[in-house]
Amino acid sequence: MINNIWILIGKKLSGEATAEELAELEELLRQGGTDLYPVDLLENLWREENKIKADDKLEAKWAAFEDKLDTADKAEADELAQSENQEHGKSKSGIIKFLKFFSMVVAACFALLFFVINKKDATGPVKSNQITAPQNGISKIQLSDGTRVWLNAGSKLVYDASYGLEQRKVTLQGEALFDVVKDAQHPFIVTTSTISIKVLGTRFNVRAYNNDKTSEASLIHGRIELTILKTPEKKIILxxxxxLTINNEQPVLTGKALVPSDKSITEETPLMVLGQIHQAKKDTLPSEAMWVENKLAFDAEDFESLAKQLERRYNVTIVFKNDELKKLRFTGKFKNETIGKALKALKTTTYFHYKTDNNQVLIY
Known part of the structure; x- marks a missing residue:
């Protein structure tokens, strides 16, 4: 039993433990006494030991990727300078400034309209509020208790008009960063289609889009209690x-045997994987939450998952002609790149082709 405990502790610290192994470790610790196996102390030592190495490695990957982007941008700028005269450039700049100003005015009008409609409906039968971020933008709101929420593109947040009076419950579809005001008497609960998270006061990111194969909860600071809705008897403390990454393609029950609902689910694809957030030294946020700063950061992300994020960011549809390409992995950061520049930069790091047709991108 002793050897098994140390093996499970090692898997937990390295982020390779499955949900079943984490539950087994917890039970063994209860039986043997936590004083004999100081997991918390070992975890802190492990993180301090590996944080610098991981940060340096991630920083080097992102820096190399950004160098390639800078080279591509310079080449494009030189080409543009040769083909356009200065007067045309001024005219284009004026148009861009006008479009930016016009978009700000439209956004302000929508915000005012939303405020008027909600104020009018406050006395009517509607008892809930719904906030939806635009398909290619980010929305930031502050709830009545001071809790701040950032909604990523196409995400939706729903909460009752009585929020904060007796309870603080919200429902999320999509991705959001929560900065929750501490209130021990009123725990904050966010529910998605697959998970429920309970906190007192903390900062965390949740990604739970309905069409994604995985859901993800990333804790920046504090503690949260996470429940998978299909197995509500199990509570996971982060x-x-x-x-924590959760496989949304749950196995289905047929008779007395568990059968995968999709052939892609195998023993190598666990139901849950516990890992750590990725944050470089010079960044104020981990890569999982950089979308708040209108950046897309990814560390060893498979192409299929990255494609979903690119679709939401650029409002396009990405189709893979070859399923093997979905397994390619990328590390990098995008800031102001267009979809064309983003794909061109990804192509410089590995082998694939792409072509675009209006808002559809074919990867082959």
């Missing part, structure tokens, strides 16, 4: 810098 600590600062923990990240």
């Amino acid at each position: 600590k600062a810098a923990d990240k």
